[in-house]
Amino acid sequence: MFSINDPEGRFLRQYRGKGYAARVTIDMQPTTGPCSITVRCTGTPSFRQGAIEEAPAEGWDDWKAGAVTGVHYALTRANQLNNQVVITRISGTFTDTNPSILAIAAAYAVWRTLGWTPTPEDAQYLESVGLTSWDQPIDYVPTLSLPEQTRLTEES
Secondary structure, X not given: OEOOOOOEEEEEEEEOOEEEEEEEEEEEEEOOOXXXXXXXXOOOOXXXXXXXXXXXXXXXXXXXXXXXXXXXXXXXXXXXXXXXXXXXXXXXXXXXXXXXXXXXXXXXXXXHHHOOOOOHHXXXXXXXXXXXXXXXXXXXXXXXXXXXXXXXXXXX
């Protein structure tokens, strides 16, 4: 597999006294077949307050689902569904990371790897998803789609 650019995406913010931190690393390869997204993490969690945690091969399904959601969103927005993506590393902290934040980091990993620049609307939308993510349950996995107003603008 190859990566054109840096295969790591990050979402690191401090906003209104809350932390938002996640990193996702991918490998991506063009394919003539259907798009596929696979998670192959091998981290060893430490389960310590404030420690950087890495998703292991088994479990942590909410973190993994968030990363998969972000990869799919990014491939769709970049019109690059002709790729196979393997998510190789998902990391964050228990106090600053949730599936929504991981989805954003994963989207940026895809876009960085492709060398594709998200639209200002994409960046603003993802920022709003991230900064409101702590209003959801800790294991909430977002459904990423552009707001209706943006979709109508793109179709006109």
